[in-house]
Amino acid sequence: MQYSQKVLDHFMHPHNVGKMDNPDATATEGSPACGDQVTVYLKVNEDSKVIEDVSFLSYGCASNIATASIITDLAKGKTLDEAKQITWKDAMEALDGLPPVKVHCSVLAADTLQTAISNYEIAKGLKEVPLFSKDTIVDELKKIIYPQVGEDIVTLKMVKYVGFTDGEVIIDLNIAEFDTWRDNVVEEIREHLEKYPDIKDLKINLP
Amino acid sequence: MSSGEIYLDNCMTSKPAPEVLKAMQPYLTEKFWYPGSFISTGEAINDALNEFKGIVAKSLAAKPNEIHFTGGGTMANNIAIKGLLTANSDKGTHIICSAVDYPDLLTNAAFFEQNGFEVTYLPADKDGLVSAAELKAAIKPETILFMTTIVNHVIGTIQPMAEYRQVLADAGHKIYFHADAGQAYGKMPLDVNELGVDTLSVSAHKIHGPQGAGALFVKTGTKLGQLIHGVSRVDNLQTGGVNIALLAGFAKAVELAFAxxxxxxxxxxxxxxxxxxxxxxxxxxxxxxxxxxxxxxxxxxxxxxxxxxxxxxxxxxxxxxxxxxxxxxxxxxxxxxxxxxxxxxxxxxxxxxxxxxxxxxxxxxxxxxxxxxxxxxxxxxxxxxxxxxxxx
Incomplete structure (x- = not known):
């Protein structure tokens, strides 16, 4: 068994699961085609900005469900500013770790929580709709986990160059031809970036 | 409930039958010898090997000397595919298989594709069936090998072997025919003469035999390039050591499955x-x-x-x-x-x-x-x- 007891506990008996009636904000990330999809619902106190209730639905594997369970636990009772600091690494730590190949499944739930918070802030006029820039691309690349080691491709210096001009994105990757995960990483980059209407063309260069 | 108490993944591997373990035991203890000539220990193992070959041969309606023991289904597939292609590449360099074949076949096809061969991957229909008409349409003068997976390893589809045989017979030139029977063996009758195959692979652990044993049928007169070189104790297709205990278990599993x-x-x-x-x-x-x-x-x-x-x-x-x-x-x-x-x-x-x-x-x-x-x-x-x- 490669999963920790904590993962199994949260997978078998997840916390905060279920659709919420009248949420203040929601977000859905992923898609069935990618193999997982998470929806997060938030109820936020408008004065204190505390997340008073949070729940999720997950179409995904054990790792995905367990992460959604723990990350909603971590967010509950926190202010929006505090909750914005929660990352997939916090979730993973709270779960006593995940097998490297399963780390990428944990990123989606953390992302969805952040998108839900962002959606709330935009709806309440607390922030502007973020402008698409090169930073958006790099932020997305930081969410892509190299399955062999369970770390993101930016931290691992697998991304050599990112360019963005006139809707054209160029990404130079440093992943060897014989690498088992090469196609997988390329496919995931496409899945992450193709949802942005600002991107007209995406070129991924490989050695 | 403890792990695997209700085991429903028998196409991955299956539980060794108690009779299989019993049949293996003497060859792990007192009869641990290697095959050889003139001395009693070696002859005893020769006799045992011949007996086991006879049992596997009978299950496929083959001749005992057409059966070659291997370290499993994957090894059998490799010996057959690489052997057929290396021995016959002067006659053509086009291979046909299907998009739904077992990975052994597809990875071998990819390997030959990287080494100058052309591969046609036949499509399957919604039920996983690869039609003989598709095969017929794909055949060219350079076609040298058609390989198929008799029973699909994912969805269990049985491929139309008799129709394939007819198409290959009508092709106008010799096209070698290899079949992976890993999921078919012990689940349906298989007669190598009726199937019309030149080579066919089977595995022991899918039929309640031990892991690490398999067999390759090679039709009499079929030339295979040698893949594994080394000491030839039995024949050139199976050089190196012989795991006689596994083969004893394999033979017993075959007897039980085909009783x-x-x-x-x-x-x-x-x-x-x-x-x-x-x-x-x-x-x-x-x-x-x-x-x-x-x-x-x-x-x-x-x-x-x-x-x-x-x-x-x-x-x-x-x-x-x-x-x-x-x-x-x-x-x-x-x-x-x-x-x-x-x-x-x-x-x-x-x-x-x-x-x-x-x-x-x-x-x-x-x-x-x-x-x-x-x-x-x-x-x-x-x-x-x-x-x-x-x-x-």
């Missing part, structure tokens, strides 16, 4: 059809992958549970002591959807939500009742959690 094959096949069909009926009766939003009834192998049921993901289902079943397989990307080593399901036109969600149950002679109806009851609970629970399931 009353038609009755055993009927029993497997009864079990798998009972399982499918129970699932369809108990659980809503289920679809069968592959053909229905006797067009699929006797032991295989592959279903997609809509709106939920396979790794989560297999994990929950595992915690109840039930072992099954899934086509979900999340449970695969390469993190990609199952290629067979995708090739027959299923979408990612259908592949991710698929479960494969394979029964054996040791499976009981009680096992299946328990598995379906647990599966029903699990499906309900995971659907409650799924954003794709709209009946919240």
């Amino acid at each position: 009353d094959l038609p009755a055993q096949v009927d029993k497997l069909y009864e079990l798998s059809e009972y399982l499918l009926t129970s699932i369809e009766k108990t659980i809503p939003h289920v679809e069968l992958n592959g053909p229905r009834g006797r067009k699929r192998a006797a032991h295989n049921i592959n279903v997609t549970m809509d709106y939920i993901e396979g790794e989560a289902m297999t994990m929950m079943l595992d915690l109840q002591g039930i072992t099954v397989a899934t086509g979900s990307a999340c449970a695969s080593q390469g993190l990609s959807a199952n290629y067979v399901l995708m090739a027959i036109g299923k979408n990612h969600m259908q592949s991710h939500g698929s479960l494969k149950f394979t029964v054996s002679r040791y499976t009981t109806r009680e096992d299946l009742d328990f598995a379906v009851a647990k599966l029903a609970e699990i499906t309900t629970e995971l659907r409650k959690r799924s954003p794709l399931y709209k009946e919240h």
